[in-house]
Amino acid sequence: MNRIKIIIIIMVVAALSLVIMPAAQGAGIAQEAPTITVVTPAAGVAGIPVSIQGSGFGPLQGLISKITFNGVDAGQAIYWSDALIWVIVPATATTGPVVVTTLLEASNPVQFTILEQPPAIPSYFAEGTTRSGFEEWLTLYNPFDVQVTATVTYLIADAANRIRYYNVPAHARVNIYVNSEIGSDHDVSVSVTASERLFVERPMYFNYKNKWSGGHTTQPALATSNTWYFAEGTTRSGFEEWLCMGNPGITDANVNVTYIFSDGNSVTLPYTVPAFKRHTIDVNATIGPEADVALKVESDQPLVAERPMYFNYRSNWNDGSITLGARAPATTWYFAEGTTRSGFEEWLCLANPQTEDATVHVTYHKAGAEDSDQYIDVPAGRRRTIDVNAVLGPEVDAAVKIDSDKAIIAERPMYFNYQNKWNGGHVSIGTNSTAGNWYLAEGTTRSGFEEWICLLNPGELEAAIHVEYSFQDGSTQDQDLLLMPDQRFSILVNGVVGTGKDVAVKIESDQGIIAERSMYFSYHEAWDGGSNAIGCVPPD
Structure with a gap:
């Protein structure tokens, strides 16, 4: 029985040490209070990915850290690092502050505006690669009378995902060279969302x-x-x-x-x-x-x-x-x-x-x-x-x-x-x-x-x-x-x-x-x- 008590005491002390030890020794714990410098874009519809740049977020999201949009928890982030987070705007979010909360404390609030859902069409591609001998492109087509902003999420099989934003002028077509956007030797799927209706294809040559x-x-x-x-x-x-x-x-x-x-x-x-x-x-x-x-x-x-x-x-x-x-x-x-x-x-x-x-x-x-x-x-x-x-x-x-x-x-x-x-x-x-x-x-x-x-x-x-x-x-x-x-x-x-x-x-x-x-x-x-x-x- 005494051995069991000793083991329990050791486990409690070890758990407490993870909380009070210096941040450099605890994986996933921020080394400083979190600070948001910019949220990109600053406005959008529910369901789009946004990037949050700043410092002190910690190397991992873990079980404690979270992002909220006007109090609504966004759940698991697409990507989390000490200076950059990518996350999906939750479906029930409303206009208000974005806040990153870690074990230490909550960040400064940064305003994010929820836009009315437009008639946007998501586009998904399962295939894609920038391996040697492959060149991949995205073609974005806007047949309408206003400029459209496209959000492209690159779902990379063997590396961190990446998000990019592209403006497509009215009645224009824009070419994106994927090899330049994500680097070489990656297999990648792609999702595209837009502030308005947009048409997309993915040509590849090899x-x-x-x-x-x-x-x-x-x-x-x-x-x-x-x-x-x-x-x-x-x-x-x-x-x-x-x-x-x-x-x-x-x-x-x-x-x-x-x-x-x-x-x-x-x-x-x-x-x-x-x-x-x-x-x-x-x-x-x-x-x-x-x-x-x-x-x-x-x-x-x-x-x-x-x-x-x-x-x-x-x-x-x-x-x-x-x-x-x-x-x-x-x-x-x-x-x-x-x-x-x-x-x-x-x-x-x-x-x-x-x-x-x-x-x-x-x-x-x-x-x-x-x-x-x-x-x-x-x-x-x-x-x-x-x-x-x-x-x-x-x-x-x-x-x-x-x-x-x-x-x-x-x-x-x-x-x-x-x-x-x-x-x-x-x-x-x-x-x-x-x-x-x-x-x-x-x-x-x-x-x-x-x-x-x-x-x-x-x-x-x-x-x-x-x-x-x-x-x-x-x-x-x-x-x-x-x-x-x-x-x-x-x-x-x-x-x-x-x-x-x-x-x-x-x-x-x-x-x-x-x-x-x-x-x-x-x-x-x-x-x-x-x-x-x-x-x-x-x-x-």
Whole structure:
């Protein structure tokens, strides 16, 4: 009994010593009273990240230190150091003082103004890297009449997260070179919030492992989700597949990934994606070689998922492609782009995650010709691949509509030797519905780039379409055209706006249409390939 009392006394003394010892000897305890010098920005909406600069915060947040917004505890900070804190403005915060409280005392108050929630759209990207051989960009597009301030949070896998602020003038497009913002050799996910509505894309160019060069881009997720689906995927010879998951939330995500094979077999494996971080899965290493595979991602916390692939198609055309996942299966899918011209090979990948077989009707809207139809069954728990060249024959430009009696997932991979000068491939997830407004943040007609916009009018009425091209200096150029029912049309942007311009695009139509952008390039006159992205439609 005496030994137990002695142990308890020693534990109490040790605990007290952590409180009264000099700060330099106690991890996580501030060495001086906390002082705030500036909060950036000084005003914003709930849910945005802010930086708090000053001194005496201590090296760690620990269990005692906290940040409050007019008395509302902000919880766990994104980043905490003695002179800098990054934290999310809590949902219930009101206008008033920001205060940092440590074990020693509370800091001086600094006023923060809570703004009325604007119609802002968050944008999330799971993939991103500044490793050797990769160059990553963000393109920010503001199609409206007032300047927009964007807050970009870089969720770095192996280092402290970083937050940056960028002003985007009215009707302008701004380029951000991510390698310069976060340094080299980092894997990174990105979240973007804005004071008003803003449209974002993430182009990447690469020399992958010094063997396959090219580039890809994707639209962002406009919301996180607990489920993500991918129809395409392969670990065949000459293909390397990855799954990237970004968690912008404050809680670690427990994730199950189900790998769905063409023969009906599947395997589910668990993963953890830490809060405010990203996680990458090497699919080839996970499931082995020579497998065609669809993916289902299920998480107990909302996150975002993308699937990059790098390849040497038929041991001849090397590049990389990427797509955002679909949040849910659907019975209708559209694709505006598609061709079987010389030097192009087009595929459709259909995945059925349901427990019942799906009967699928594929309508090919051929440019300047009658539609063609195809019917295919996709068994429950399997994926099917359609060779579009074999279905349509050569030299056909065709958009696609897919109707299924069961909810499925659809993607469209394409591989090419573009005009016998640039080879590679790109892929896109389909979209579930038509819209009257589409936005494309990326685009350029610089030397070594050729940009196309593909439009589909699947309706029964003629569509009057207005295209606004926005440039970096805030100037714009307009184009008007008519698109007949059940037709697709391609715009060579270089031929419309001229060469040497970075350009974002807004497309408006009096009928529901579909819009995509394909680009073919030789980046730095060294890395050739192509990329594709479906247009962005803002939520209602």
